[in-house]
Amino acid sequence: MQYQDWLFIGVFLVLAPVLPAAALLIPRLVAPRKPNRVKLQTYECGVETIGDSWVQFRVQYYIFALIFLIFDIETVFLYPWAVAMDQLPLFAVVEGILFILILVAGLMWAWRKGVLQWS
Amino acid sequence: MFDPINAIAQWLAALLASLGLSSGLVNLILTLVGVLAIASFVLIVDIFLVWVERKVVARFQDRLGPNRLGPFGLIQPLADIIKLLIKEDITPLGADKVVYNLAPILALATVLMLWAVIPFAPTMLGADLNVGVLYIVAVGAIGTLGIIMAGWASNNKYALLGAMRTVALTIAYEVPMVVALLVPVILGRSMSIHQIVNSQTIWYIVAAPLAAAIFLISAIAELGRAPFDLAEAESEIVAGFHIEYTGMKFGLFYAGELLHALTMGALFASFFMGGWRGPFAEQAPILGVFYLFLKAMFIYWVIMWVKYSLPRVRIDHMLNFNWKLLTPLALAVVMFTALTDKALIELGVAAGSLTYSLAMLALNLLIGWITLSLLRSYARIERQRVAAPRPVASPEYSGVAKS
Numbered sequence: 001m002q003y004q005d006w007l008f009i010g011v012f013l014v015l016a017p018v019l020p021a022a023a024l025l026i027p028r029l030v031a032p033r034k035p036n037r038v039k040l041q042t043y044e045c046g047v048e049t050i051g052d053s054w055v056q057f058r059v060q061y062y063i064f065a066l067i068f069l070i071f072d073i074e075t076v077f078l079y080p081w082a083v084a085m086d087q088l089p090l091f092a093v094v095e096g097i098l099f100i101l102i103l104v105a106g107l108m109w110a111w112r113k114g115v116l117q118w119s
Numbered sequence: 120m121f122d123p124i125n126a127i128a129q130w131l132a133a134l135l136a137s138l139g140l141s142s143g144l145v146n147l148i149l150t151l152v153g154v155l156a157i158a159s160f161v162l163i164v165d166i167f168l169v170w171v172e173r174k175v176v177a178r179f180q181d182r183l184g185p186n187r188l189g190p191f192g193l194i195q196p197l198a199d200i201i202k203l204l205i206k207e208d209i210t211p212l213g214a215d216k217v218v219y220n221l222a223p224i225l226a227l228a229t230v231l232m233l234w235a236v237i238p239f240a241p242t243m244l245g246a247d248l249n250v251g252v253l254y255i256v257a258v259g260a261i262g263t264l265g266i267i268m269a270g271w272a273s274n275n276k277y278a279l280l281g282a283m284r285t286v287a288l289t290i291a292y293e294v295p296m297v298v299a300l301l302v303p304v305i306l307g308r309s310m311s312i313h314q315i316v317n318s319q320t321i322w323y324i325v326a327a328p329l330a331a332a333i334f335l336i337s338a339i340a341e342l343g344r345a346p347f348d349l350a351e352a353e354s355e356i357v358a359g360f361h362i363e364y365t366g367m368k369f370g371l372f373y374a375g376e377l378l379h380a381l382t383m384g385a386l387f388a389s390f391f392m393g394g395w396r397g398p399f400a401e402q403a404p405i406l407g408v409f410y411l412f413l414k415a416m417f418i419y420w421v422i423m424w425v426k427y428s429l430p431r432v433r434i435d436h437m438l439n440f441n442w443k444l445l446t447p448l449a450l451a452v453v454m455f456t457a458l459t460d461k462a463l464i465e466l467g468v469a470a471g472s473l474t475y476s477l478a479m480l481a482l483n484l485l486i487g488w489i490t491l492s493l494l495r496s497y498a499r500i501e502r503q504r505v506a507a508p509r510p511v512a513s514p515e516y517s518g519v520a521k522s
Contacts, residue, residue: 004146004246005248006246006248007146007147007150008150008153008154008245009235009246011147011150011151011154012154012231015151015158016158016228019158019227019228020224020228020231020371023367023370023371024368026204027204027208027367031204031205031206031208031366032205033208034207035209040210040211040212041211041212042211042274042275042363043211043275044275044276052274053276053279061287064438064442067442068290068294071294071298072293075294075297075301078301078453079252079301079304079310082301082453082457083304083308083310085457085461086464086470088461093458093461097454100450100453100454101454104450111442111443116439116442116443
């Protein structure tokens with residue numbers, strides 16, 4: 001049964017991009033194609049673009065991204081704990097909660113440090 | 120038992136076997152047919168979502184909406200598609216062509232992939248993965264990648280800003296969503312969505328209203344819909360990440376967005392509103408599909424209601440709301456749900472029984488009340504801080520005689 005399910009997922013993953021891609025092929029056949037330099041300009045409110053748009057700039061929320069990474073990884077650890085709730089003794093449940101509390105402590109620390117402040 | 124879909128599948132299997140194909144090949148062909156059936160069914164629903172969206176928006180804004188083509192304007196989306204197909208396809212100069220063309224495909228494909236694990240009816244489900252919830256979270260996050268690719272490859276500053284905002288939104292709202300999804304996993308004792316739906320004799324929205332609310336809010340944020348539509352704030356960055364896209368490529372983004380909203384509705388229905396469950400759904404599985412789409416459409420309508428009622432939030436407010444309210448609340452809900460669950464089982468209350476659900480409801484109401492009173496006291500402090508008299512330079516206090 002399990003093998004059957006993963007076969008289905010595999011076929012789905014391969015086929016899902018094919019359908020939208022097929023929809024993109026139709027305009028290639030029926031749509032007009034008359035490109036010229038002005039038409040292909042980058043849109044910027046009618047003003048000519050100055051400089052490249054692929055530049056380095058300050059991503060203000062990189063600290064948020066780091067916190068996100070920590071939280072996301074640790075939640076993945078919590079999923080097996082949640083699934084096995086029936087078999088777990090009370091001790092293991094409390095241990096899981098301690099794990100969450102450590103996470104919360106980290107969040108509180110970041111909060112107190114003023115990391116969660118948009119500047 | 121009235122079950123046409125499985126009857127057709129068995130008939131097809133018998134037909135292929137009679138042609139002398141090996142059982143492995145028959146299996147593969149059946150899977151292929153199943154995938155195509157689900158995907159094309161979902162895409163056809165998607166086409167009519169355009170009509171639903173336009174009609175409901177019109178009603179919210181006191182208009183009639185499309186009503187010329189066919190009954191109630193039902194053929195309007197087909198006309199829209201024909202228009203999109205014959206539009207000229209413009210790729211701006213300096214764009215990264217491969218990534219630029221791949222982005223709209225990815226945006227729709229990831230949403231489509233989510234439907235692989237949603238159970239339509241007790242006997243009708245694509246794949247019953249035992250890690251279904253993780254699959255949903257993982258595949259759902261790839262959609263953001265499509266948006267970043269679109270923003271970066273367009274070689275447009277507005278598009279890049281829109282994409283960057285989308286990243287901020289996603290990394291913020293992914294956390295409460297994933298944490299809130301722990302609650303139905305705890306209640307259902309499984310990560311398989313089929314199992315979670317099966318164990319909902321009483322809808323989980325009764326036992327876990329707070330988790331449901333958190334999931335809905337973060338789902339709206341993940342969709343990038345108002346009030347969280349910073350990625351396409353017209354007054355600031357024109358159209359955001361899809362500013363340079365024309366014709367069918369824009370159409371794919373649009374279709375992906377609409378379908379994503381319906382998918383979130385279907386997921387919400389499966390996790391919290393009993394999925395395909397309804398009267399006689401076990402006897403006639405085809406009714407289950409109807410119930411699932413009814414519930415999904417209801418959630419879709421709620422999402423639209425929110426979209427057309429609330430103004431856009433500012434990005435710092437949005438991040439504050441997420442990190443300082445939703446994330447701690449979601450963590451608290453998970454902790455107390457786990458503890459109460461263990462306590463109730465120890466007391467001999469069966470999981471999923473009425474007593475169990477009502478105890479969980481009481482717990483949720485308690486946590487909700489505590490959260491609200493904390494917020495209220497915070498608001499009081501903040502109001503006093505704002506209203507406190509500030510030193511003002513006036514002639515009376517400045518020491519200069521009035522005369």
